[in-house]
Amino acid sequence: MTDLPQLLARFGAGDALSASRAMSVIERGGDEAESLLDAIYGKTGRAWRIAFTGPGGAGKSSLVDRVIEKERARNRTIGIVAEDPSSPFSGGAILGDRVRMAHAQGDAGVFVRSLASRGSETGLSALAGELADVMDAFGRDVVILESMGVGQVETRVRYMADTVVVVLTPEAGDDVQTMKSGLLEVADVLVVNKSDRPGADALAADLTAVIGLRTSTKDPWAPPVVQTSATEGRGIDALDAALAGHRAHLDEKGRRAARRREALRERVRLLVEERVREDLWRDPTRAARFDGILEAVVGGRTSPYQAARELALP
Amino acid sequence: MNRPIKVLIAKPGLDGHDRGAKVIANALRDAGMEVVYTGLHQTPEMVVDAALQEDVDLVSVSILSGAHMTLLPRVRELMNTRGLADVKLIAGGIIPDADAEALKKLPGIAGIFGPGTSTQDVVKFIQSLFTHRK
Numbered sequence: 364m365t366d367l368p369q370l371l372a373r374f375g376a377g378d379a380l381s382a383s384r385a386m387s388v389i390e391r392g393g394d395e396a397e398s399l400l401d402a403i404y405g406k407t408g409r410a411w412r413i414a415f416t417g418p419g420g421a422g423k424s425s426l427v428d429r430v431i432e433k434e435r436a437r438n439r440t441i442g443i444v445a446e447d448p449s450s451p452f453s454g455g456a457i458l459g460d461r462v463r464m465a466h467a468q469g470d471a472g473v474f475v476r477s478l479a480s481r482g483s484e485t486g487l488s489a490l491a492g493e494l495a496d497v498m499d500a501f502g503r504d505v506v507i508l509e510s511m512g513v514g515q516v517e518t519r520v521r522y523m524a525d526t527v528v529v530v531l532t533p534e535a536g537d538d539v540q541t542m543k544s545g546l547l548e549v550a551d552v553l554v555v556n557k558s559d560r561p562g563a564d565a566l567a568a569d570l571t572a573v574i575g576l577r578t579s580t581k582d583p584w585a586p587p588v589v590q591t592s593a594t595e596g597r598g599i600d601a602l603d604a605a606l607a608g609h610r611a612h613l614d615e616k617g618r619r620a621a622r623r624r625e626a627l628r629e630r631v632r633l634l635v636e637e638r639v640r641e642d643l644w645r646d647p648t649r650a651a652r653f654d655g656i657l658e659a660v661v662g663g664r665t666s667p668y669q670a671a672r673e674l675a676l677p
Numbered sequence: 678m679n680r681p682i683k684v685l686i687a688k689p690g691l692d693g694h695d696r697g698a699k700v701i702a703n704a705l706r707d708a709g710m711e712v713v714y715t716g717l718h719q720t721p722e723m724v725v726d727a728a729l730q731e732d733v734d735l736v737s738v739s740i741l742s743g744a745h746m747t748l749l750p751r752v753r754e755l756m757n758t759r760g761l762a763d764v765k766l767i768a769g770g771i772i773p774d775a776d777a778e779a780l781k782k783l784p785g786i787a788g789i790f791g792p793g794t795s796t797q798d799v800v801k802f803i804q805s806l807f808t809h810r811k
Contacts, residue, residue, distance in 0.1 A: 379730070380760045383729055383730055383731070383732040386732065387680070387732045390680050391679065449711075453706060453708065453709045454681060454709045455705065455706035455707060455709045455711060456706060457702055457706050457714060458711060458731075461713065461714070461715045462714060462715060462716035468719075468726070469720070469722065474730055475727075475731075476731060477713050479681070479711045
């Protein structure tokens with residue numbers, strides 16, 4: 364058991380070890396994790412949250428490193444939550460995002476936490492969002508969430524951040540058409556990284572054209588398409604300007620608050636569903652009825668839908 | 678709920694070879710551990726910063742440069758002063774037997790693994806340090 368009041372007191376005083384231990388409490392889950400999240404929630408909401416997502420190997424960590432450099436030059440403190448996949452076979456994981464984040468080293472203004480996905484099927488797990496809450500409550504000005512490599516249909520990320528950066532490489536060219544629905548729809552900034560490689564200009568042009576076809580007028584923001592080469596340091600000023608542009612856009616007309624409201628609605632909805640699902644199967648009478656009704660389904664006397672209607676009743 | 682054993686694999690000092698570190702990292706991953714790898718040329722301060730931010734259960738340093746007699750006690754000392762006295766520390770690399778014996782006698786150094794160690798020995802050793810969590 365953790366001494367939560369003591370941990371929270373040190374956390375509130377800005378102790379980095381306590382922030383780290385608080386994240387571990389949340390990782391372990393259960394009642395302690397919920398108490399801690401309850402206690403810090405009032406301190407969240409101040410940080411600018413940026414999510415970096417896109418296919419594996421696109422250069423997300425290297426770009427994050429460039430953003431760290433830019434934001435630290437402005438004296439903004441940074442928290443980073445970087446998620447990598449767990450092996451479905453062993454449950455283990457290699458968390459290697461730190462290797463690319465040279466500007467995070469030796470600077471107390473940058474706090475990096477690596478996280479294994481542990482069976483989560485989205486690029487950023489709910490746990491990643493909760494660790495971002497800790498970084499936010501710890502007083503970090505900018506919180507960057509780096510997803511594991513994702514495919515075309517990742518869209519939940521828009522509920523995790525104020526600004527979503529989708530990172531692609533010239534090799535992704537052929538996929539752009541299929542990406543029209545999915546990853547591209549949630550992008551606030553589109554990056555073509557590794558733009559020193561052939562095909563980068565064509566991909567950037569394709570992306571710009573696809574975005575031009577958007578018909579939704581709900582948000583007048585047109586995601587800029589930025590070409591970068593993270594390792595060579597090219598295009599970083601343009602990326603920085605695109606991020607600042609979206610930040611300024613959010614600052615107008617209450618857009619940030621509206622976006623967060625939508626995200627919170629989704630988050631609470633998911634938490635309720637999770638709770639109801641757990642309670643549902645914890646009910647001993649339902650568990651007892653299940654086997655009998657299943658036999659009727661197997662025997663062809665009851666359809667799966669009839670069975671579900673009966674079992675859903677208390 | 679417990680999370681898997683979380684390990685930091687670090688390469689302090691100036692040597693530029695991390696094949697051994699990567700082999701160990703893969704073996705630990707395959708044994709179900711979560712392994713944070715930080716890359717080459719870390720100072721002891723950087724290693725301990727990473728251990729603190731990641732809240733690992735164990736730090737495993739790989740040293741091939743011959744500087745183990747200074748680097749390893751330095752990492753341990755910094756871990757203790759930063760509040761990580763409860764985090765385990767082991768080392769691997771090119772460490773002569775006599776040095777290994779001397780290092781093993783230092784408080785807070787749980788194990789030393791020289792050339793020829795099988796990865797499974799390292800896995801079993803680490804698991805034995807955390808049997809109480811299972």
